[in-house]
Structure formats: C-alpha cells, structure tokens
Amino acid sequence: MLNFILVEASLEVVPREIQNHPQIKAYAKRFKKKPEKILLDKSYHYQAMGKLPFKEKRGRPDIVHFTLLEVLGSPLNFERLIKTYIHTLTNYAIYINPETRLPRNYNRFIGLIEQLFQVGKVPLEGEPLLTMEKLSLENLLKKINPSKTFLLTEKGKPSTPIMLAEKLEKEVNPVIMIGGFPHGEFKDETLKLTDEKVCIDPKPLDTWIVASRVIAAYEAKIGLPEKRLKIQP
Amino acid sequence: MLNFILVEASLEVVPREIQNHPQIKAYAKRFKKKPEKILLDKSYHYQAMGKLPFKEKRGRPDIVHFTLLEVLGSPLNFERLIKTYIHTLTNYAIYINPETRLPRNYNRFIGLIEQLFQVGKVPLEGEPLLTMEKLSLENLLKKINPSKTFLLTEKGKPSTPIMLAEKLEKEVNPVIMIGGFPHGEFKDETLKLTDEKVCIDPKPLDTWIVASRVIAAYEAKIGLPEKRLKIQP
Incomplete structure (x- = not known):
C-alpha cells in the first residue's frame, strides 16, 4: 500500500484579512456567496492577494x-x-x-x-x-x-x-x-x-x-x- | 520524435441546431457572448444537447x-x-x-x-x-x-x-x-x-x-x- x-x-477559503477587499466583495456579489465561504483563487483574486504572506504559494x-x-x-x-x-x-x-x-x-x-x-x-x-x-x-x-x-x-x-x-x-x-x-x-x-x-x-x-x-x-x-x-x- | x-x-462551438435552445440563450446572455462563439460544454448545456447526434462524445x-x-x-x-x-x-x-x-x-x-x-x-x-x-x-x-x-x-x-x-x-x-x-x-x-x-x-x-x-x-x-x-x- x-x-x-x-x-x-x-x-x-478567502482569509479574514482580505475578505473586505473590493475584488473579493465584487466576486462574492457576482456569485451570490459570502466572502468567507469562497475558495481563494489566484485567477480571480490576484489583486486582493497582494499583501498576503507567502502569496506565491496560495490560491x-x-x-x-x-x-x-x-x-x-x-x-x-x-x-x-x-x-x-x-x-x-x-x-x-x-x-x-x-x-x-x-x-x-x-x-x-x-x-x-x-x-x-x-x-x-x-x-x-x-x-x-x-x-x-x-x-x-x-x-x-x-x-x-x-x-x-x-x-x-x-x-x-x-x-x-x-x-x-x-x-x-x-x-x-x-x-x-x-x-x-x-x-x-x-x-x-x-x-x-x-x-x-x-x-x-x-x-x-x-x-x-x-x-x-x-x-x-x-x-x-x-x-x-x-x-x-x-x-x- | x-x-x-x-x-x-x-x-x-455550440452547433447551429441548438443555438436557439433556451439553455444556450440564457448561458450566452449571462456571459455576454454570442451563442455561436461559445464552446459546447456538457456541464452547462446538458439539456440543450439532448437531441444532438453522438451527444455522449461531445461537449x-x-x-x-x-x-x-x-x-x-x-x-x-x-x-x-x-x-x-x-x-x-x-x-x-x-x-x-x-x-x-x-x-x-x-x-x-x-x-x-x-x-x-x-x-x-x-x-x-x-x-x-x-x-x-x-x-x-x-x-x-x-x-x-x-x-x-x-x-x-x-x-x-x-x-x-x-x-x-x-x-x-x-x-x-x-x-x-x-x-x-x-x-x-x-x-x-x-x-x-x-x-x-x-x-x-x-x-x-x-x-x-x-x-x-x-x-x-x-x-x-x-x-x-x-x-x-x-x-x-
């Protein structure tokens, strides 16, 4: 085995520190989801991820x-x-x-x-x-x-x-x-x-x-x- | 080599015979694309594909x-x-x-x-x-x-x-x-x-x-x- x-x-999921970023809020609104329930995805949240630690490994x-x-x-x-x-x-x-x-x-x-x-x-x-x-x-x-x-x-x-x-x-x-x-x-x-x-x-x-x-x-x-x-x- | x-x-792309299907039209409207320019995708166009020949191989x-x-x-x-x-x-x-x-x-x-x-x-x-x-x-x-x-x-x-x-x-x-x-x-x-x-x-x-x-x-x-x-x- x-x-x-x-x-x-x-x-x-989108970490707390960027849940209020405009890019996340717009994305959440578009898909009618709450920011804290959205999976972090670099393709869509690149700008919002700008200040996240270890951002190159995430999303x-x-x-x-x-x-x-x-x-x-x-x-x-x-x-x-x-x-x-x-x-x-x-x-x-x-x-x-x-x-x-x-x-x-x-x-x-x-x-x-x-x-x-x-x-x-x-x-x-x-x-x-x-x-x-x-x-x-x-x-x-x-x-x-x-x-x-x-x-x-x-x-x-x-x-x-x-x-x-x-x-x-x-x-x-x-x-x-x-x-x-x-x-x-x-x-x-x-x-x-x-x-x-x-x-x-x-x-x-x-x-x-x-x-x-x-x-x-x-x-x-x-x-x-x-x-x-x-x-x- | x-x-x-x-x-x-x-x-x-979505074939002509189903471009007017309601599911395709709704999808096209949502993504602001013309039906004939959309890639056929079974995940989203399943119903519309109902009568397509060889539908099990497509989309x-x-x-x-x-x-x-x-x-x-x-x-x-x-x-x-x-x-x-x-x-x-x-x-x-x-x-x-x-x-x-x-x-x-x-x-x-x-x-x-x-x-x-x-x-x-x-x-x-x-x-x-x-x-x-x-x-x-x-x-x-x-x-x-x-x-x-x-x-x-x-x-x-x-x-x-x-x-x-x-x-x-x-x-x-x-x-x-x-x-x-x-x-x-x-x-x-x-x-x-x-x-x-x-x-x-x-x-x-x-x-x-x-x-x-x-x-x-x-x-x-x-x-x-x-x-x-x-x-x-």
Whole structure:
C-alpha cells in the first residue's frame, strides 16, 4: 500500500484579512456567496492577494483538482493500492475515499470543496467521499504510521522514477509527499518530517506530472499492468 | 520524435441546431457572448444537447485541457521530443507550439479556445501558440507522414505501457492516437487510419491517464530521466 500526501496544498477559503477587499466583495456579489465561504483563487483574486504572506504559494485549487484526477483515475487506485490524502498550507487534513469520482468540471469541483470547507464532509448525506479536519502534518503522519517518508523536491537526491519505485516497493508502509503549491520553498516542518528527499527531474515539474511519473513507475515496478492485462511477465 | 494526436477530441462551438435552445440563450446572455462563439460544454448545456447526434462524445473541453497540460508539461516535451496535435470530432486540426504554457484555470482555457475557434490562431499578435484549420484526420496524417500509427483502445492488443514504448522506440516517425472523448466508439475513419490497436488497461481510463502512462513509459524507455538527471544508466 502506497500512501500519497499532497502536502502544503494551495487550498483555502478567502482569509479574514482580505475578505473586505473590493475584488473579493465584487466576486462574492457576482456569485451570490459570502466572502468567507469562497475558495481563494489566484485567477480571480490576484489583486486582493497582494499583501498576503507567502502569496506565491496560495490560491491554486486547480493544482489539487488536476492532481487528484491523476491519482484517483490511476489503475493503482482502481486496485485500492494507494491511499490519498491532502494536507493544506493552513493545516487541514483531507481524507479521500478511493471510490470518489470527482467532478471533471473545475467550477463544480470548486463548489464541492467550498462545501467541504463549510461542513467538513461531502456529500452531506450517505457515506462521505471527502472529510476534513484541522490537523498538523505531524499528526496526520502519526495516524498513517509510515515506515518511511519520501518528499519529492528539486533539492533531493537525483533518482529516476523507477529508482524511487524500487525503494517504495521495499517499504512496508511508505509515504510519498508531493508539494501542492506552485512556487516557493517547503516549510521547515515538512522538511523535518521527511526521511528521504528525492528529485526526479532537474527542472520544476507540475505537481500532476510528478504524481503521474511516481505512480506510473510504481505500477510498472509491482507488475500491475501485466496483472491487470493478464500478460505473463 | 513521437507524434501525439488527441483524436476525435470533444471540442467544438455550440452547433447551429441548438443555438436557439433556451439553455444556450440564457448561458450566452449571462456571459455576454454570442451563442455561436461559445464552446459546447456538457456541464452547462446538458439539456440543450439532448437531441444532438453522438451527444455522449461531445461537449467535454476539460478532457482536452487536462490532457494537454499532461503532455505539454512532460519532460519529453521539454526536450522537444514530442509533437502535439488535436483533431476534433468536427474535423479541425489544431497545431500546438511546444512552448505553449496553457492557462491552468479552466475558464481562461475556455476563453482561449473560443478565441481560437473564432480567429484560427492564438494569440492574435506575435508567434502563434495554437493554430487551427479544417482538415480531415487522413490529411493531417499525410502531413505528418508517420512510419506507423498506434491507437489506444480497449479493443486493442493487451500491451503494457513499456511494451508499447519498446515498439514506439523502434519506429522512425510513430504516431500515438488517443481518444479525446468520454464515451462511445471510435469512428470508422479513425480505425481505418490505424496500423496497430493497443490496450494498456482492461478498464476504460481517463484520456489524461492514458497519455501520462504512454509518455512516462516512453521517457523511461529512451532513458530520458537518466539523461536529464545525469545519472549513469
């Protein structure tokens, strides 16, 4: 079983200090929502975000959307061999039921996540697909109890996806952590919770590309395509 | 060089026969656009699409968006070792400059593609990143002049991504064709232009998952991670 955490994910509602900014108020009015219930989105709130600390890391729910579609749609997830978590920049842990079929449409995804931030789970009735709680990354990792944590970062040891997959395969309960933010450095807290830093490409790759490379290599390493296709290895 | 064609891509403006449907008119009014300039989107035009032929294959620009982000963000594209094309259900060929940095935001992507359908290229000034022309798949393939065409389909010969990559590597000018629509069968025309049908998973996979698996396996096969990371193979 592979544990996948999208760490420092750029997913939050509009923070209090900019809820009265004219750009936020106009946006809220247009979509008939309350400012505090709107998901922060750099595409629409760029000016309002001007003075936010660490603004270069914030307001990118599209990164979470693409990456989750990449992970949840993988054959590895169909086999229930990967557990998917999000840990946000503002210290929320989000648990994702592997059966979740996320909306493909971005605006519907945003609506779903806004509901999640408001209520703590979606859907409201029946078995929840996404649930959320305030929790540090450290405490999320305590729950998972990994045998080893790997962080994907340009500052890690150069390693092809296949070399990484070989290491993952040897672990009882490995955790893969991939940054869910567009630019900037990892927090010290994240680095402290990392056992091994790995670099799969010298250039910065989009989060969903890193996710697909790691998962594809792991699938290949454990012979999943052969198994699913019933081909003799 | 690998040629990648997203075939039968679910990308078109609202067709004439439903431009007067109340759902389309309301949508057009809300966004202050003319119905004939709006991109068809099942998320918003579901009712209006009720009587369209082949409606199960149409109105999914998100598939094109995700898949292009997956291809253009790949190390293979950074090395300019893949050429990316779209061929739409309604017979337009779209040429994609490998340097294109697409909008990550879905709504901005839609705006860009609407402009492309209107003008035939984007951006309007300077070197075009996307250009479009009415062209059959047959004539697009004549331009590319492939040594062999491969179509990814559940009805193909079972083959792991790595087995497929081995075949691709042996070709001088191979074309990979992946369906850019959500459900339904390939057109006869597409099948006739296929030299080899390949199945990489027994279950239907999302288009962007197929794209990432094929590209990741090809990168691994040609030793691209080792080369970029300067690791001895």
